[in-house]
Amino acid sequence: MTSLPNSTQKKLGLVIDLDTCVGCHACVISCKGWNTENYGAPLSDQDAYGSDPSGTFLNRVHSFEVQPQTGAAQLIHFPKSCLHCDDAPCVTVCPTGASYKRSEDGIVLVNESDCIGCGLCAWACPYGARELDQAAGVMKKCTLCVDRIYNENLPEEDREPACVRTCPAGARHFGDFNDPNSHVSTLSRDRGGMDLMPEQGTAPVNKYLPPRPKDALPEIDVLAPFLTPVAETPKGFLGWLDKTLEKL
Amino acid sequence: MHPAPSVIFFTTFSGLGFGLLVFLGIGLPPVTGVTAFAFFTLAYLAAVGGLTASTFHLGHPERALKAFTQWRSSWLSREAWCAVAALLLMAIYGAALVFWNTRLPILGYLGAALSLATVFTTSMIYTQLKTIPRWNSRATPAKFLAYALTGGALLAGQISLAIPALAALAVLQSIVWKQGDTALSRSGSTLASATGLGPIGQVRAFEPPHTGTNYLLREFVHVVGRKHAAKLRLIALILTSGLPIVLLLVPFSHFAAGLAVLSHILGVLTARWLFFAQAEHVVGLYYGKR
Numbered sequence: 322m323t324s325l326p327n328s329t330q331k332k333l334g335l336v337i338d339l340d341t342c343v344g345c346h347a348c349v350i351s352c353k354g355w356n357t358e359n360y361g362a363p364l365s366d367q368d369a370y371g372s373d374p375s376g377t378f379l380n381r382v383h384s385f386e387v388q389p390q391t392g393a394a395q396l397i398h399f400p401k402s403c404l405h406c407d408d409a410p411c412v413t414v415c416p417t418g419a420s421y422k423r424s425e426d427g428i429v430l431v432n433e434s435d436c437i438g439c440g441l442c443a444w445a446c447p448y449g450a451r452e453l454d455q456a457a458g459v460m461k462k463c464t465l466c467v468d469r470i471y472n473e474n475l476p477e478e479d480r481e482p483a484c485v486r487t488c489p490a491g492a493r494h495f496g497d498f499n500d501p502n503s504h505v506s507t508l509s510r511d512r513g514g515m516d517l518m519p520e521q522g523t524a525p526v527n528k529y530l531p532p533r534p535k536d537a538l539p540e541i542d543v544l545a546p547f548l549t550p551v552a553e554t555p556k557g558f559l560g561w562l563d564k565t566l567e568k569l
Numbered sequence: 570m571h572p573a574p575s576v577i578f579f580t581t582f583s584g585l586g587f588g589l590l591v592f593l594g595i596g597l598p599p600v601t602g603v604t605a606f607a608f609f610t611l612a613y614l615a616a617v618g619g620l621t622a623s624t625f626h627l628g629h630p631e632r633a634l635k636a637f638t639q640w641r642s643s644w645l646s647r648e649a650w651c652a653v654a655a656l657l658l659m660a661i662y663g664a665a666l667v668f669w670n671t672r673l674p675i676l677g678y679l680g681a682a683l684s685l686a687t688v689f690t691t692s693m694i695y696t697q698l699k700t701i702p703r704w705n706s707r708a709t710p711a712k713f714l715a716y717a718l719t720g721g722a723l724l725a726g727q728i729s730l731a732i733p734a735l736a737a738l739a740v741l742q743s744i745v746w747k748q749g750d751t752a753l754s755r756s757g758s759t760l761a762s763a764t765g766l767g768p769i770g771q772v773r774a775f776e777p778p779h780t781g782t783n784y785l786l787r788e789f790v791h792v793v794g795r796k797h798a799a800k801l802r803l804i805a806l807i808l809t810s811g812l813p814i815v816l817l818l819v820p821f822s823h824f825a826a827g828l829a830v831l832s833h834i835l836g837v838l839t840a841r842w843l844f845f846a847q848a849e850h851v852v853g854l855y856y857g858k859r
Contacts, residue, residue: 324641324642339766346778349778373781373782374781375781375782375783375784376783377784378778378779378783381778381779381783382778383774383776383777383778383855383856384775384776385760385764385766385772385773385774385775386772386773386774386775387766387769387770387771387772387773388770388771388773389769389770390770394770395769395770396775397764397766399764401778401855410698410699410700413642413643414643414644414645414694414697414698415639415642415643416635416636416637416638416639416643416645416646416649417632417635417636417638417639417646418635418638418639419635435632435635436628436629436632437627437628437629437630437632437633437635437636438627438628438629439626439627439628439636439645440626440628440788441645441694443784443785443788443789444570444698444700444701444788444789444850445697445698445699445700446700446852447699447700447758447763447851447852448852448855449785449789449852449855452783452784452785453628453784453788454628455784457628458627458628458629459628459629460628515765516765517762517763517764517765518758518762518763518851519762520756520757520758520762521699521700521758521851522699529765531765531766531768531769532766532769
């Protein structure tokens with residue numbers, strides 16, 4: 322049944338630190354690399370070397386400019402993958418039961434052999450986390466690297482999602498949100514972890530840490546207050562020009 | 570949303586087909602024998618043709634039967650059940666009319682109710698999507714049912730019913746369009762809420778995740794066709810309701826009635842194209858396309 326579980330034993334998910342992300346897209350590449358050759362159908366590309374390339378990705382990095390009331394604009398890199406929502410609308414719309422949320426760890430997955438490729442789950446997702454693979458005709462989405470995190474053939478440090486493992490800036494964190502003392506729970510609590518589009522009522526598990534407020538450099542030149550600023554009213558020829566232009 | 574021809578054909582023709590089945594089910598017109606055969610063939614061609622078209626956009630149509638399993642949670646699954654139940658019941662009802670000149674009224678009413686339920690479940694597939702504020706409204710099922718019943722009345726030759734219904738449909742559609750135009754802004758979803766960056770300042774999409782296009786942009790961020798929306802709306806209203814009303818008011822001829830039906834179908838196809846092309850999915854916010 323594509324009904325959602327009432328609760329999940331674990332609540333595995335990611336914390337994404339928008340303050341730390343440098344927008345290098347390494348998570349995009351490592352995600353595509355791991356997931357194209359492991360769980361499920363490969364992530365295909367169409368016209369990869371032609372004039373109109375496109376392909377399936379489970380993780381994409383946007384960049385946004387934010388202009389505060391005062392001060393300089395900020396550039397914020399914004400990785401986006403499935404948020405493994407508690408109230409995942411993509412699960413309940415599925416007509417075949419291919420889309421499901423696991424009651425043991427809360428991961429939202431697609432059973433590709435049941436997927437008819439109707440695309441309705443992608444329609445229901447506000448975040449654009451699901452993409453219909455054009456070659457396989459089935460829905461692809463982030464699996465939280467379900468084939469890594471429990472994989473005892475991998476060294477322990479590799480048992481986390483590929484995007485987290487690869488992030489050179491430490492902007493991505495993986496853990497159990499049901500455990501109040503876990504790394505991700507603590508981070509989210511301390512840094513004001515937020516939901517994306519809370520008004521959609523999806524109750525996302527993944528949390529985003531907002532960029533920390535920018536600090537201002539204190540005046541470091543002790544002599545500066547004693548120095549008069551450069552004259553702002555021009556004199557001589559420039560002064561005459563300024564006045565004349567003013568009168569025109 | 571991408572206005573896929575398969576889905577436009579599906580909703581238009583299955584709506585018309587099930588609309589006609591509603592009228593045949595309640596015995597309007599009271600047909601038997603060859604006339605009944607003609608009416609039922611028309612209804613089944615439209616309904617089944619529409620349903621078949623809907624499978625064309627599937628990635629794996631050969632697995633379509635699996636869509637019957639999730640009726641407890643999924644509107645798409647419920648639609649599949651309603652459609653099959655309606656078509657089976659109406660087939661028995663129609664066969665009795667065609668071959669034995671017998672009307673089984675209870676079966677007819679049940680079939681009519683199931684045909685209406687099919688149109689309702691179709692509309693709920695769209696209505697349930699919070700991600701598309703324009704569709705996420707009670708107006709969507711009202712509109713789908715109104716279209717199906719009006720088209721059904723027209724196809725069933727119920728002229729005295731069809732004329733006021735066509736006029737009412739035009740009014741309803743105009744209200745729905747007007748209401749829909751502000752749906753996204755009323756939904757509260759903005760780039761600020763999508764990114765959570767609103768508290769810092771004014772958010773602007775600076776750079777997309779990739780230089781090319783992708784599935785999300787193709788499927789959800791259809792902008793090109795919206796250019797002529799206002800003109801197309803007028804055309805849709807004239808073809809759906811205006812012209813058919815005029816053609817039904819002139820002294821009856823099969824030619825004029827046929828033209829009225831043709832005009833209505835073209836109008837509904839145009840309105841359905843707009844239904845998809847003008848629907849704004851909130852994922853477009855992330856791409857700065859809203």
